[in-house]
Amino acid sequence: MNIEHIENRARSGVLAVRWSDGSEHAFTHADLRAACPCSGCRALRLAGVAIEAPDTLRLTVIEPAGTNALNLGFSDGHARGIYPFAMLANLAAALC
Numbered sequence: 001m002n003i004e005h006i007e008n009r010a011r012s013g014v015l016a017v018r019w020s021d022g023s024e025h026a027f028t029h030a031d032l033r034a035a036c037p038c039s040g041c042r043a044l045r046l047a048g049v050a051i052e053a054p055d056t057l058r059l060t061v062i063e064p065a066g067t068n069a070l071n072l073g074f075s076d077g078h079a080r081g082i083y084p085f086a087m088l089a090n091l092a093a094a095l096c
């Protein structure tokens with residue numbers, strides 16, 4: 001699924017995404033940080049280590065990564081995660 005529109009609500013810590021089928025999902029910045037798909041965070045999750053993602057955490061970087069992924073960076077300085085649209089769609093379904 002493609003992303004048609006992204007709106008970052010920095011104050012409330014929400015990234016609202018509209019998909020190509022017209023549906024929308026509002027991710028909290030903390031949920032996105034906790035789901036970071038970079039190799040380091042994947043290794044932590046596999047080891048059973050919870051990733052620290054307090055509600056006060058904010059997105060600081062939102063950049064396209066190719067044509068079907070986003071590079072997201074956070075206020076804790078972590079900016080290694082490339083979030084494919086398909087992964088975000090799965091995350092949205094899991095959080096619903």
Ligand SMILES: [Zn+2]
Pocket residue numbers: 036037038039040041042078080081
């Ligand atoms: Zn990560």
